[in-house]
Amino acid sequence: MSRVIVIASGKGGVGKTTIAANLGICLGQAGRKTALIDLDLGLRNIDVTLGLETVVLNHLGDYFEERMPLEEIVTTDERYPDLALLAAPQNMDPADLKEEQLEKLVRELRAAYDVIIIDSPAGVGPVFSAAIRLADEGIVVTSPTVSAVRDADKVLHLMEAAGVKYRFVIVNMLRQRLMKNGVMMTPEDIRDVLGTPLLGVIPEDEEAIVCCNTGVPLVTVRCMSGSALKRIAERVRGTALSLPRLNARRKGLFHA
Numbered sequence: 001m002s003r004v005i006v007i008a009s010g011k012g013g014v015g016k017t018t019i020a021a022n023l024g025i026c027l028g029q030a031g032r033k034t035a036l037i038d039l040d041l042g043l044r045n046i047d048v049t050l051g052l053e054t055v056v057l058n059h060l061g062d063y064f065e066e067r068m069p070l071e072e073i074v075t076t077d078e079r080y081p082d083l084a085l086l087a088a089p090q091n092m093d094p095a096d097l098k099e100e101q102l103e104k105l106v107r108e109l110r111a112a113y114d115v116i117i118i119d120s121p122a123g124v125g126p127v128f129s130a131a132i133r134l135a136d137e138g139i140v141v142t143s144p145t146v147s148a149v150r151d152a153d154k155v156l157h158l159m160e161a162a163g164v165k166y167r168f169v170i171v172n173m174l175r176q177r178l179m180k181n182g183v184m185m186t187p188e189d190i191r192d193v194l195g196t197p198l199l200g201v202i203p204e205d206e207e208a209i210v211c212c213n214t215g216v217p218l219v220t221v222r223c224m225s226g227s228a229l230k231r232i233a234e235r236v237r238g239t240a241l242s243l244p245r246l247n248a249r250r251k252g253l254f255h256a
């Protein structure tokens with residue numbers, strides 16, 4: 001049975017696209033046939049994160065406007081044989097998306113892929129609403145700031161109301177020093193406030209910015225955020241891995 005996982009957030013810039021792209025790579029490498037939908041319509045960027053921007057020929061706009069069938073809008077790359085990217089159009093107004101077009105796309109993908117990951121635009125607009133109605137699982141990404149967590153709470157409630165059965169939170173860009181000094185929320189605080197299980201915790205890491213700018217996926221380089229992402233992918237595959245011991249004062253917390 002295929003799984004449709006939507007990755008969403010209230011606030012923008014919290015790492016949804018980074019997480020979606022790297023999760024897609026890891027699941028593909030683990031032999032799951034994975035489709036990655038960039039639903040940030042008009043603001044395509046997951047192709048850049050994957051280093052595929054020069055490879056993308058066709059995009060979701062071609063499918064939605066019935067110029068091309070699904071097979072022709074899929075971007076693949078020999079580096080990631082089990083990953084198919086459905087790139088966003090660069091000049092589509094998200095307000096033009098019709099829910100039945102997305103429904104048809106997801107139905108077709110369910111028939112051909114094991115996992116469908118939807119990289120949703122930030123916020124709770126109509127594209128997000130359409131995506132959550134089709135999803136089995138929701139991953140809400142938040143940074144550890146009070147305002148981002150408040151927005152994440154709203155996103156989680158909307159997911160629940162839309163019938164998203166399994167809901168998880170990823171805390172990204174954690175700053176250990178601030179957390180230990182007691183001036184930043186801990187992942188446990190966030191889990192408790194949101195009443196939702198944590199799928200993972202990713203530290204703030206310069207490598208994430210470098211990788212994003214150079215199109216080198218984080219999980220292919222040795223770094224703290226890459227390790228955290230690999231563990232998240234393992235959990236998505238169903239392996240019960242412990243979360244890092246967040247109060248432990250030791251180096252290498254995220255390699256735990």
Ligand SMILES: Nc1ncnc2c1ncn2[C@@H]1O[C@H](COP(=O)(O)OP(=O)(O)O)[C@@H](O)[C@H]1O
Pocket residue numbers: 009011012013014015016017018019122172173174202203204205206208209210212213225
């Ligand atoms: N753990 C992290 N540490 C530092 N920078 C990060 C981290 N995760 C993501 N970023 C950076 O933050 C920016 C926004 O990330 P992105 O994945 O595009 O967010 P979103 O899709 O939620 O808008 C990018 O430059 C990305 O490289």
Ligand SMILES: [Mg+2]
Pocket residue numbers: 016017018040045119
């Ligand atoms: Mg994004």
